[in-house]
Amino acid sequence: MKQLRMPSFLHDVFGEKQSMGAIAAILLFGGMLTAALYGAFPEMTNDLPVWRSALAFVLIFDIGSGCIANFTASTSNFYAARKTNRLVFIAIHVHVVLVALLLHADIWYSLGVWAYTTIAALTVNALIGKQSQLVVAGFLLSVGLGGIPMLPGITPYMLIVCELFMLKVLFGFAVDHYGRAIRNFR
Template sequence: MKYFKTPEFLFEVLGEKQSVLEVSCTVIFALLGSWIIYSVAGIELGGWQTVVAFILIVDVLAGCIANFSFGTNEFYSKRPKNRLIFISIHIHILVIAWLLSEPMGAALIVWGFTIASAFLVNALKGKSIQGFIAANLMCYGILLLIYLSLPVWFLMVSMFFMIKVLFSFAVDHFDKQTKVASET
């Protein structure tokens, strides 16, 4: 697959290099997924709160895919401190809940579980068990989301938020490949 150098202002989002295929898939999923969530939610995009909330939803869905890409993974694999900061600043689900008047208690549970799990998974970087623990925690997270009986659109956003931060981002998916690429 051919990679191109991404503009510096997009490094934190797409890494230093990215492929057309990965960027295309990320954009298509973010837009299509957000449109489906918007359709299911039945919320009008009238006020600034809904516009900001849906921009955050687009970001959640885009990150869900982009964080699986080689370029993004490689960028954060070389910068463990940045990975911790990235996990720490992910309050999207809380802001979306607040902006769209969803129950903050449920949003806090989703956020707390996701962030705590992501920190645990990130601490396992370089260990062969990292992906397994992440998948295990993701499955528990899905059970939690179902148990919370969230509105369908908020369940969708919460699930993608959890995938983005806990499984897509916190796992170093290309650990061995990144080491080889760094050595060449």
């Protein structure tokens, strides 16, 4: 499929080149996830100002879209070649906490998920160039995905947001899926 050159302000999202199919999949999943969550759980925005609901939905869209974008060769390779950008990206990703604050839901759980995800992602990131990276990432992701549903009383929509956030940052983003960073170290 033909690769489109991305404008520089979109490199952090799509990398330098991205196919139309990948862009469509990224945007479609983010949009469908956001709409499906609202359709299934309209009560999550009860009694909230429109601006809070809208901002929460933008962040949920970003989490969902990032789950797909971070697995594309273009995005993965863009960050594999830029170690500092990857660390900054991991550090600034507090989306799950912001969603919880905006929706007044599971704030303490989201802080725990964010802390675990950040520490695990930094651990996985430190293993770039090592064969163990993928196994460690898979292990840490499995622990997290297995543990989140056991949190007593977690709301279903925050369960989904927390798990996708973890997938996005810990496994989708922190892993060098295409070996680009290994080639850059040599």
